[in-house]
Amino acid sequence: MQINNVILPCQSSATDVDIWDIVITDGKVSQIRPSNNIAGEPPKLLLPALCHPHIHLDKPFILTSGRPSSNTQPDYSDLLPRTGSFEEALTNTSNAKERYTEDDLYLRGAQLLATSYEQGVTSLRAFVEIDHATGPLPLTIAIRLKSEFSHLLCVQICAFAQDPIFSTVHGEANRSIITSALGEYASSIQALGTTPYVEATREASLQNIEWAIATALQYDLHLDFHLDYNLALPSPSSPPLTFSVLELLKKHRWLDIAKASKTIVLGHCTQLTLLCDSDLQTLAKTVIQSGLPLHFVGLPNSDMFMMGRPSSAVEMIHSRPRGTLHVPSMIKDLGLSACIGVNNVGNAFTPFGSGDPLQAASWGVGIYQAGTVADAMMLYGCVSWLAKRAIGLEGSAEDNDVIEGKSLQGMLLIKNKEYIKMPSTSDRSELKILARKRMSIKDIVWDPPETTMRSIIE
Structure with a gap:
C-alpha cells in the first residue's frame, strides 16, 4: 500500500x-x-484519530431515535425537555431507564458507536449506568457491543453510578448492584465512575468519593468522577469537591498502589469556573505537585445547556455565566492536563446534535475565544491525543x-x-x-x- x-x-x-x-x-x-x-x-x-474521553453508551438518542415504539423499542416521546433544567433531566433520565429493553439498548448503543466511527473516532470511554432500575442489563449490552466493534474501536467500559450510593432509599441497593457487577464482569470493565454531587449530603458525597477510590484500587481500574456540576459560589464550609478528591487520593496512596497507566478523570467541574485566579493557581499547583495522573474533561455541549439558567422569569437572562471549564486556559496558563468530550447525544442532557467531537472542537474557537493556529492544534488535540491520554491510552506528541x-x-x-x-x-x-x-x-x-x-x- x-x-x-x-x-x-x-x-x-x-x-x-x-x-x-x-x-x-x-x-x-x-x-x-x-x-x-x-x-x-x-x-x-x-x-491522529479522534477520541471520546467521556460519552454515555446507554443513553444516546433517547429523544432522537426516529424509530416508532414497539414491544422491543420503548416510546420516550413524553420525556422531551419542557424546562431544560438539570433537575428535569435527572428525572426524565430516571424515567427512561425504567423502560430500557435489550433491543433498545443494543440499537442505540450500536448507532452511537457506528456514527462515532464515521466521524473519525477510534477510541472512547463509554459510561454505562448500573443501579436498582437497570440492573446489569446496560453493562451486558455494552460488553456485547464492545466485542462486536473491537476491530474498529477501542471501547473502554466505565461502570457508572449515576444515582446515589450512600443516600436515599436506593443508595445501598445501588452500591450493592455495582459492586456485584464489578466482581462478575471484572475482565470487561476498565474504569469505575460515580457522581458524588447527587448524594443527599456533603458527608455522603465524601463517602461516595472514598468508596470509589478504594474500589478502583481494589479492581485495578481507571477512576472517573462526574464532579462539582453546579454554579454555586464556593465557601469555606462548602469548597468544591475537587479538593476533597485530591486529599482522599493521597490518603489512599493512589500513586503507591495504582498502576502507572491508571488515570483519574474529573468531568464537568463547572463550579471551578467561579474560583478566583489565585485559588485556581493553588489548585493547579496542588495537582502538579501531587504527581497524580489527573485529567479534567470539559463538556461544553451539555455544560452550557445545563448551567447558568435564570432562577426566575424576571432574572436578567443576558448576563448568565456560561459554566464550562476553560480548557485551553487550563492547559496553557495553569499547566494542567485537560481535554474536551461530547458527553451525551440526543437525550435530556443534550437534546439535539450529532455527537461529533470535531464539531465540539470547532465550537471551542468561539466558546474559549481561541483563534490562533496554535489554538487550533490544541483544540484538535483536545478531542484526539489529549483525550486518549486522559483515559490511559497513548497520548504524547510523538505518538x-x-x-x-x-x-x-x-x-x-x-x-x-x-x-x-x-x-x-x-x-x-x-x-x-x-x-x-x-x-x-x-x-x-x-x-x-x-x-x-x-x-x-x-
Missing part, C-alpha cells in the same frame, strides 16, 4: 518538506519520502509521528476534492466551484469534513 501526496500537520519534528509519499509494507511504514506529486493531485492530510516501522492503523486520511459540483441550471449543464483545500489542522477544526474522512484500518 502506498499513500502519496500527504501532509502531516501533527508531525512533531520540524522539516522543510511539506508533502510526503508513504509506503506501507506488511501493515507498517517502510518508507517515508518527499513527494514528487507528478500527477498534480490535491494533497491529503494524515491525522502522532509517522515514522518507519510504525503502523498507521486507526489514523485518519482526509481527502481533498478538486471541485464542488452544483446542480445544473436551465442555461448551463453544470456549475463547478474550485474546492477550498484543507491543508492544515486549522482547516480541519474550523471546517470539519463529512464524507472525506475515513480510518485506516489495514
